[in-house]
Amino acid sequence: MTYEMFTALDGVYHSYRRASENAPTLVFANSLGTDLRVWDRVINQLPEQWGILRQDKRGHGLSTACDEMSIETLADDVEVLLDHYGISSFVGIGLSVGGLIMQRLALRRDTAMSHLVLADTAAKIGTPEMWNQRINTVRSEGISSIKTAILSRWFAPTYQKTQDFTMWEAMLERTPDEGYAQVCVAIRDADYRADLGQITQPTLVVVGAEDSSTPPELVEEMAHNLPSSVFHKINHAGHLPCVEQPAAFVDLLHQHLAT
Structure with a gap:
């Protein structure tokens, strides 16, 4: 059995599992308010020989914060890890803000990234007014003051009635307020719509059919502006x-990597 090794580099907490033989290496980027554990259920269903690299964004999980954050600086952190482990070929998989990060890496590492997966994301997410309101609220009243609204957008109503739901509620609540706010600033200031046409990797675009954070029509619009993409809705899922x-x-991922 191949295990992931968990450690930190330059303040970024991450895990790495080297690929065996000619298996792919998958590089994951998480959503706002979550840490690397958001991928556990996917990784548990992947072949053991596949390589894995996942990390906590700055200000999330066990990674240290910095004075200012942008999508570009968050992409810098991933590149540091890629270089540290000598990863010259990989599949980029980004969820929500992680999708913004992977859009940048698709251009920065265009020859190294063989395939791209963008989940519940867009090239521009929300409006400055929406993000400013959230940033101000989190900084003055804390994440707990808006957790109900956030969680209602994260999950389908049926899932919110399960025992698992409370685990994700705890993950959100334990995200540092300032770390969360800084990533909100990064999302607010990111607009990569003009760059979509330059992303040439085969791209799988997926969205939960009940996602109200990045609604399916927004995600599908992004897919239409990518040169080489397929779009799928996943039923009974939110963000x-x-x-x-x-x-x-995982089924969609297998299909995508077979192309």
Whole structure:
């Protein structure tokens, strides 16, 4: 059995599992308010010989924060890890804000990234007014003051009635307020719509059919503006289909990497 090794580099907490033989290496980027465990149920269903690299964004999980954050600086952190482990070929998989990070890496590492997966994301997410309101609220009243609204957008109503739901509620609540706010600033200031046409990797675009954070029509619009993409809705899932419907997510991933 091949195990992931968990450690930190330059303040970024991450895990790495080297690929064996000619198996692919998958590089994951998480959503706002979650840590690397958001991918557990997907990774548990992947072949053991596949390589894995996942990490906590700055200000999330066990990674240290910095004075200012942008999508570009968050992409820098991933590149540091890629270089540290000598990863010259990989599949980029990004969820929500992680999708913004992977859009940048698709251009920065265009020859190294063989395939791209963008889940519940867009090239521009929300409006400055929406993000400013959230940033101000989190900084003045804390994440707990808006957790109900956030969780209602994360998950389908049926999932919110399960015992698992409370685990993700705890993960959100334990995200540092300032770390969360800084990533909100990064999302607010990111607009990569003009760059979509330059992303040439075969791209799988997926969205939970009940996602109200990045609604299916927004995600599908992004897919239409990518030169080489396929779009799928995952039923019975909200903003985190890798949590609610991991088997469906993995099935689509296998199909995508076979192309």
